[in-house]
Amino acid sequence: MPPVINLKKCKKCGTCDLHCPLDVIHFDRKKKLPLVKYPDECWHCGSCRLDCPAKAIEIRFGPEMLCL
Amino acid sequence: MVKNMGSLGERLETDVLIVGGGLAGNNAAIGALEKGARVLIADKSAIERCGAIAGGVDHFMAYLGTDIWDTREAYLEWVGKIARGTVNLSVQNAVFCRELDAAIQRMERIGCTLKQSDGTYYRTMSMGQPGPFFINFDGKQLKPLLAREAKRLGAQVLVKCAITGLLTEDGKVVGAVGFNIRTGKFYTIAAKSVILATGNTNRIFENPSGLPYNTWQCPANTGAAQTMAFEAGAKLANMEIVRITLVPRGFSAAGLNALTGMGGKIVNAGGEDFMPKYHPAGVRAPRFKLVEAVMKEIYEGRGPIYVDCRHLSAGEMAHLKKTLGYDKDTLPDFIEQKGIDLAKEPLEIMPSEGMQGGSSEVNSSGIMIDETTASTVPGLFAAGDCADQMRCVHLCTTGGYLSGKMAAEYSDNVGKGPRVKLSQVKQLQKKTFAPLRASGSVLHRSFEDTMRKMLWQNAGPARSDKSLNVALEKLEELETYFKDIRAQNYHELTRILEANEILQVAKMMCTASLARKETRFGVYHHRTDYPETTPEFDGQIVLWKTDRGMETEFKKLDYSTIPPL
Numbered sequence: 001m002p003p004v005i006n007l008k009k010c011k012k013c014g015t016c017d018l019h020c021p022l023d024v025i026h027f028d029r030k031k032k033l034p035l036v037k038y039p040d041e042c043w044h045c046g047s048c049r050l051d052c053p054a055k056a057i058e059i060r061f062g063p064e065m066l067c068l
Numbered sequence: 069m070v071k072n073m074g075s076l077g078e079r080l081e082t083d084v085l086i087v088g089g090g091l092a093g094n095n096a097a098i099g100a101l102e103k104g105a106r107v108l109i110a111d112k113s114a115i116e117r118c119g120a121i122a123g124g125v126d127h128f129m130a131y132l133g134t135d136i137w138d139t140r141e142a143y144l145e146w147v148g149k150i151a152r153g154t155v156n157l158s159v160q161n162a163v164f165c166r167e168l169d170a171a172i173q174r175m176e177r178i179g180c181t182l183k184q185s186d187g188t189y190y191r192t193m194s195m196g197q198p199g200p201f202f203i204n205f206d207g208k209q210l211k212p213l214l215a216r217e218a219k220r221l222g223a224q225v226l227v228k229c230a231i232t233g234l235l236t237e238d239g240k241v242v243g244a245v246g247f248n249i250r251t252g253k254f255y256t257i258a259a260k261s262v263i264l265a266t267g268n269t270n271r272i273f274e275n276p277s278g279l280p281y282n283t284w285q286c287p288a289n290t291g292a293a294q295t296m297a298f299e300a301g302a303k304l305a306n307m308e309i310v311r312i313t314l315v316p317r318g319f320s321a322a323g324l325n326a327l328t329g330m331g332g333k334i335v336n337a338g339g340e341d342f343m344p345k346y347h348p349a350g351v352r353a354p355r356f357k358l359v360e361a362v363m364k365e366i367y368e369g370r371g372p373i374y375v376d377c378r379h380l381s382a383g384e385m386a387h388l389k390k391t392l393g394y395d396k397d398t399l400p401d402f403i404e405q406k407g408i409d410l411a412k413e414p415l416e417i418m419p420s421e422g423m424q425g426g427s428s429e430v431n432s433s434g435i436m437i438d439e440t441t442a443s444t445v446p447g448l449f450a451a452g453d454c455a456d457q458m459r460c461v462h463l464c465t466t467g468g469y470l471s472g473k474m475a476a477e478y479s480d481n482v483g484k485g486p487r488v489k490l491s492q493v494k495q496l497q498k499k500t501f502a503p504l505r506a507s508g509s510v511l512h513r514s515f516e517d518t519m520r521k522m523l524w525q526n527a528g529p530a531r532s533d534k535s536l537n538v539a540l541e542k543l544e545e546l547e548t549y550f551k552d553i554r555a556q557n558y559h560e561l562t563r564i565l566e567a568n569e570i571l572q573v574a575k576m577m578c579t580a581s582l583a584r585k586e587t588r589f590g591v592y593h594h595r596t597d598y599p600e601t602t603p604e605f606d607g608q609i610v611l612w613k614t615d616r617g618m619e620t621e622f623k624k625l626d627y628s629t630i631p632p633l
Contacts, residue, residue, distance in 0.1 A: 023113065044290075045398070
């Protein structure tokens, strides 16, 4: 499962977009919000959560990994 | 210096171009910058979190001279045993031993100490080591700290830039081309030297979870260096190796080392601690032995398999829980979300997906390097997992730094800026953007899935002359479908080019596997038609491009003497 971004806490800094090693998160310039655009390419490395200055990101695993 | 080249994008110039801003790439940047070179790092991401150690790492292998097993000689002797046939002791000595002291100091200087808060080293032993070579440390900020240091020293960074081809002139590498994976802007980079540091090759074998990006090492690392170096005529080595490890079931996460290194046992469904049955060192046996044992236990119906840490002391368990997130930031979350308390229940594990990479923790597969990290093509260097003689945190740190120094020295002697041939740039640009014009009748994801399944079947944990040749035939057929895989944007283009890199590495892997007519490192190269390991093959399979495709030769290596420092 991809990272879950709390858009209310989000500071719209774009760090998650910049730091994601897999180009999964794209900051939408028009909506001014980050979007997890390629959720099935998430590597679950935790970089977005680590570097988010607003602590707005949670890592939630889904059944495809928890129940394999 | 940036120049606009119209439809050919932007032209940049530097002394040392580093492709891949991971652990080795960043250390290389520091090495080159300290020598006064101009450095440009190009990475598909940003350098703060890219590559294999993104969210952290927890182990640095080193000898510290405290005891007879803790010496350079004992380390090299162990290396010669554990990686016999793929490691070159003379190169290992040059890229690790000579650079070790400086590397430990550099770690301290940038703010990533290897010590515990009480000033001591916490060391663990595994993989058949003669003593606890692994220094356990908190490397969660190692990547950002290295990135900060490289930038502080003046590194230029091209973020979200996929490098797709090397530029050559008169048999020398003079730069590279690439594109921005968001905007599609094309880059032509003239460089006096190039260091390739893009890691090992992942997404190449079927993933047991069915999720191709659920990989042990970084799924963005798909063999760019190996592919580009091969095209430029460089020699590669150790390409036959399949790497498999053990991971928590469902999540291909690093962390096994932490669990077993701290005393965790591997048990089957009946609670049997079965490893001693398979190897005298039990759970401290070489990794491939652990993998084979688990595979056999599962195959023979004694699974599921678990790592059991319930017997650890309260102090050991506290340390384990505190440090488990160092190597994989989200592993503690996974275990918690599974509802497991390691102190009370065992954790199910499984063999990971296969990767193309190192046979051990001390060397890898890829560009064949010498004692100066130079490839066989002038101007081209390699560092980290894509170099045949480096792997893991310790070697990427020491060897990456050495590579930077050597490339800077080489650049110093190059003189005037290299000439870049426009015709070559245009040709590479056309190749790079070709998928944007493809027919679209074949989908990228299913193409890659098919390739992965086919390779696991024919070139995975059991190989034969027949199966490897079938794999090569099918790879050639698959390759003809590239013209039908369409990229609708530059992110998709990046993925399709990655699929091509995987395919090229797979061809090299199968060809090298055919040449090694023996079995070595168990499942890491298991020839069912040549099931024994023979000293005749105590050396590397070297591979390079020819007009007819590729050729291999055997390079015998000396394991009888420890090279002097």
